[in-house]
Amino acid sequence: xxxxxxxxxxxxxxxxxxxxxxxxxxxxxxxxxxxxxxxxxxxxxxxxxxxxxxxxxxxxxxxxxxxxxxxxxxxxxxxxxxxxxxxxxxxxxxxxxxxxxxxxxxxxxxxxxxxxxxxxxxxxxxxxxxxxxxxxxxxxxxxxxxxxxxxxxxxxxxxxxxxxxxxxxxxxxxxxxxxxxxxxxxxxxxxxxxxxxxxxxxxxxxxxxxxxxxxxxxxxxxxxxxxxxxxxxxxxxxxxxxxxxxxxxxxxxxxxxxxxxxxxxxxxxxxxxxxxxxxxxxxxxxxxxxxxxxxxxxxxxxxxxxxxxxxxxxxxxxxxxxxxxxxxxxxxxxxxxxx
Amino acid sequence: xxxxxxxxxxxxxxxxxxxxxxxxxxxxxxxxxxxxxxxxxxxxxxxxxxxxxxxxxxxxxxxxxxxxxxxxxxxxxxxxxxxxxxxxxxxxxxxxxxxxxxxxxxxxxxxxxxxxxxxxxxxxxxxxxxxxxxxxxxxxxxxxxxxxxxxxxxxxxxxxxxxxxxxxxxxxxxxxxxxxxxxxxxxxxxxxxxxxxxxxxxxxxxxxxxxxxxxxxxxxxxxxxxxxxxxxxxxxxxxxxxxxxxxxxxxxxxxxxxxxxxxxxxxxxxxxxxxxxxxxxxxxxxxxxxx
Numbered sequence: 001x002x003x004x005x006x007x008x009x010x011x012x013x014x015x016x017x018x019x020x021x022x023x024x025x026x027x028x029x030x031x032x033x034x035x036x037x038x039x040x041x042x043x044x045x046x047x048x049x050x051x052x053x054x055x056x057x058x059x060x061x062x063x064x065x066x067x068x069x070x071x072x073x074x075x076x077x078x079x080x081x082x083x084x085x086x087x088x089x090x091x092x093x094x095x096x097x098x099x100x101x102x103x104x105x106x107x108x109x110x111x112x113x114x115x116x117x118x119x120x121x122x123x124x125x126x127x128x129x130x131x132x133x134x135x136x137x138x139x140x141x142x143x144x145x146x147x148x149x150x151x152x153x154x155x156x157x158x159x160x161x162x163x164x165x166x167x168x169x170x171x172x173x174x175x176x177x178x179x180x181x182x183x184x185x186x187x188x189x190x191x192x193x194x195x196x197x198x199x200x201x202x203x204x205x206x207x208x209x210x211x212x213x214x215x216x217x218x219x220x221x222x223x224x225x226x227x228x229x230x231x232x233x234x235x236x237x238x239x240x241x242x243x244x245x246x247x248x249x250x251x252x253x254x255x256x257x258x259x260x261x262x263x264x265x266x267x268x269x270x271x272x273x274x275x276x277x278x279x280x281x282x283x284x285x286x287x288x289x290x291x292x293x294x295x296x297x298x299x300x301x302x303x304x305x306x307x308x309x310x311x312x313x314x315x316x317x318x319x320x321x322x323x324x325x326x327x328x329x330x331x332x333x334x335x336x337x338x339x
Numbered sequence: 340x341x342x343x344x345x346x347x348x349x350x351x352x353x354x355x356x357x358x359x360x361x362x363x364x365x366x367x368x369x370x371x372x373x374x375x376x377x378x379x380x381x382x383x384x385x386x387x388x389x390x391x392x393x394x395x396x397x398x399x400x401x402x403x404x405x406x407x408x409x410x411x412x413x414x415x416x417x418x419x420x421x422x423x424x425x426x427x428x429x430x431x432x433x434x435x436x437x438x439x440x441x442x443x444x445x446x447x448x449x450x451x452x453x454x455x456x457x458x459x460x461x462x463x464x465x466x467x468x469x470x471x472x473x474x475x476x477x478x479x480x481x482x483x484x485x486x487x488x489x490x491x492x493x494x495x496x497x498x499x500x501x502x503x504x505x506x507x508x509x510x511x512x513x514x515x516x517x518x519x520x521x522x523x524x525x526x527x528x529x530x531x532x533x534x535x536x537x538x539x540x541x542x543x544x545x546x547x548x549x550x551x552x553x554x555x556x557x558x559x560x561x562x563x564x565x566x567x568x569x570x571x572x573x574x575x576x577x578x579x580x581x582x583x584x585x586x587x588x589x590x591x592x593x594x595x596x597x598x599x600x601x602x603x604x605x606x607x608x609x610x611x612x613x614x615x616x617x618x619x620x621x622x623x624x625x626x627x628x629x630x
Contacts, residue, residue, distance in 0.1 A: 103475060106475035106476045110475065110477075110478075113440065113590065115590030116440075143591075154597075157594045158592070201516065202513050301619075312606060315606045319608075319609050320610070334630075336620075337620050
């Protein structure tokens, strides 16, 4: 059977978190499909990179190591992945829905004429019957994602084209080592056979990468605000409560788009997926894209002026009222009860 | 150098950003009529970058290309009101059901037919799908380099374009010769407002289908003032392999659509009274959620 394939994104010589999460998911898909899990790492000075990768259950790791391949640039990485997929013919290919994967994925899918589903929140193996063609497809990849402003959840399939490609955001899948002693095979690629000189037409002049200052993914308590918070100033209340509780501030896309807080605080399908022990949703209506990023929180408090807000349906506590009134009271009674 | 030939790829989208309660019908299906059709926000950021290039390089021309139903001509007029020079509406029933790949094929074939372009600029993604795929897919089909996540076109010198990219975790400045494809982020400057003089000039700009429905008294305008003609192209006007179009040309199929039906998990409903707030914080501290 043709393999499941994961494109491993490399940051500063390390495999990106999202890629390790996808290797974990890829392993379980490969086991279910009874096929191999393959991966490709493209970059420079990748000696020993396999040590980080094999333990996730990778059977074959393809490595393209060349000074010109780091940092990431679209065209050379595209050429390598396209040729490799033509040779290996994977049935499933996964990439992070990161600024790299979302740049590379569509390019590869366009070259191979294969379907690509962006920002999946779930990947499942299943069958499909096409009644018109009277044909049954077995073991397809169901690519599941919210669509149309989050009012619907769509299951997408690629019945005829391979590989079935999907991107997934960091934090959506859980990272888990399969076996620290798992032994895969390394296949070093002869880079000159995969890239052309014309692939290096884009020249890097400057590059400043920083570790994210905000770590909402790792926070145990998140106080998140939506459009209903009303202003950047009102968000200060959320920061106060978060500080008092020892948590972080998160936000819905509507709040980020309105400029209340920075994008690195965005929770949801197009932001970060979080699983804190407490999620306090302030003025967030709770569209599916937002809920997709936080519904696994252990406890959810929803504060909203609208008693019918969708967020209330997944909440453990619903408080109908004004954020500006309720948050100061939460701070007050937290302090009063912890003295 | 007599300016640059720029194509702006734009899409008319339902405004899904602030979906109100009336966006869903009682039966759980989407009420499209309740969602206004708008110029995709990041495509407006893209148009602004094109207009800035035109400001700096006299002789630059901007063509707005959109694929969609007849009413999508509205966003071409919106482009003309802000400083674009002309537009192409690509419209045909054969495109119905296109996924991103079939869409990028149709757009790439249109660009091949249209010919001359130096810079193709699009928004990073459209708010109705958020896929960010069409820009890179078009670039691949045309064999052009792509620069995605662009915040600013910083300079162009002798056909070499320098841009700043805003990525999740940082910033890059890269340069690339024309022709190329650029996709622009929402962190780029907002698009300028419509220009009153341009509104006067282009308010009657129409596609041929729209002209057929127009008041006959105006029809002479379109022969007198050729700039009022918005090009309307169908599959007849571009070279296509019909197997690559619409549903047939789309590798991805929608297997299932589920309306989001929420079933309450039975939350505790509390008020904002001091008693309830005190009780809530006690409960959370006692069960070690906080504290």
